[in-house]
Amino acid sequence: MPVAKFVGETSNDRGNIIGEIMSETTTWMIETIDLSRIYRNGDEIRALDTVNMHVSPGELVTVMGPSGSGKSTLLNVIGALDLPTSGQVYVNGHEVTKIRNKDAFRSSTIGFIFQLHNLIPTLNARENIEVPMRGHLGARARKKRAEELLELVDLADRMNHLPNQLSGGQRQRVAVARALANNPPLVLADEPTGSLDTKASLELMNLLKDLSQSQGTTFIVVTHDLNVARQTERVLVMEDGKIVRQDIIGSPIEEDLKQWQHSRLGQRILARDEALLSNLELSTHQIEALQKVLAPTNG
Numbered sequence: 546m547p548v549a550k551f552v553g554e555t556s557n558d559r560g561n562i563i564g565e566i567m568s569e570t571t572t573w574m575i576e577t578i579d580l581s582r583i584y585r586n587g588d589e590i591r592a593l594d595t596v597n598m599h600v601s602p603g604e605l606v607t608v609m610g611p612s613g614s615g616k617s618t619l620l621n622v623i624g625a626l627d628l629p630t631s632g633q634v635y636v637n638g639h640e641v642t643k644i645r646n647k648d649a650f651r652s653s654t655i656g657f658i659f660q661l662h663n664l665i666p667t668l669n670a671r672e673n674i675e676v677p678m679r680g681h682l683g684a685r686a687r688k689k690r691a692e693e694l695l696e697l698v699d700l701a702d703r704m705n706h707l708p709n710q711l712s713g714g715q716r717q718r719v720a721v722a723r724a725l726a727n728n729p730p731l732v733l734a735d736e737p738t739g740s741l742d743t744k745a746s747l748e749l750m751n752l753l754k755d756l757s758q759s760q761g762t763t764f765i766v767v768t769h770d771l772n773v774a775r776q777t778e779r780v781l782v783m784e785d786g787k788i789v790r791q792d793i794i795g796s797p798i799e800e801d802l803k804q805w806q807h808s809r810l811g812q813r814i815l816a817r818d819e820a821l822l823s824n825l826e827l828s829t830h831q832i833e834a835l836q837k838v839l840a841p842t843n844g
Contacts (some may be wrong), residue, residue, distance in 0.1 A: 575600040580632035593784035610783035656724030656732040660739035694722035714745030750776035
């Protein structure tokens with residue numbers, strides 16, 4: 546799998562090199578160039594503010610940030626559910642704003658998973674998975690594909706169960722299978738573990754990780770849960786409509802140190818806040834050692 550790149554800055558001369566960039570768009574599953582989404586309902590709200598990002602095929606990425614930071618808007622624009630105010634977004638080499646039949650594009654290219662599974666209560670697991678395939682495959686082929694997907698998500702023995710006969714984690718597994726029904730190269734998941742307990746959340750993320758590796762599917766997962774993010778390869782952190790940093794997921798201790806680095810306490814220690822350091826009652830040597838541990842690295 547190629548190493549994903551991240552672009553965190555804009556440039557006034559980007560227009561001069563767009564041709565060069567576009568010659569490489571097939572390398573990326575997702576590419577955004579100075580992507581902005583502005584809502585004007587009285588006050589101007591910049592839900593997305595010149596976002597530049599790349600995601601490689603088969604990558605499993607999370608997007609984190611406080612409420613209102615632009616996470617869901619980013620997913621909606623990438624998923625062709627909303628249009629950007631300015632900038633460009635490419636999905637699997639296609640510029641989304643120039644696609645005429647966006648419904649057909651979404652059906653064949655993008656799967657969606659939401660916090661609430663949105664399964665049809667009167668259909669069993671297999672029949673729910675067949676729904677997106679209607680109009681694409683015949684009845685026999687739909688049934689075969691749905692059964693294969695249920696096997697893939699380890700629910701073959703639940704295919705005839707209605708949603709209310711399944712646990713929350715099982716319903717989300719059906720939702721994952723449904724998102725994969727038309728074999729899309731990209732799946733967008735908005736808080737898919739939000740209604741699950743810790744065990745079911747971990748199981749769902751392990752499933753997405755397995756599918757990313759075995760099927761080559763690209764997953765973008767929006768979450769507030771740090772434990773969910775740590776199951777992925779890379780985290781993009783958003784604030785005020787911008788991607789302010791990225792973290793490549795490392796070992797548990799590395800991840801704990803990153804959180805400490807970005808915390809208010811960690812930032813004050815790194816800035817040598819005298820009031821704080823005096824209260825810690827540490828020697829100069831201990832303070833220097835602590836700052837060395839907290840100092841961000843290039844890795």
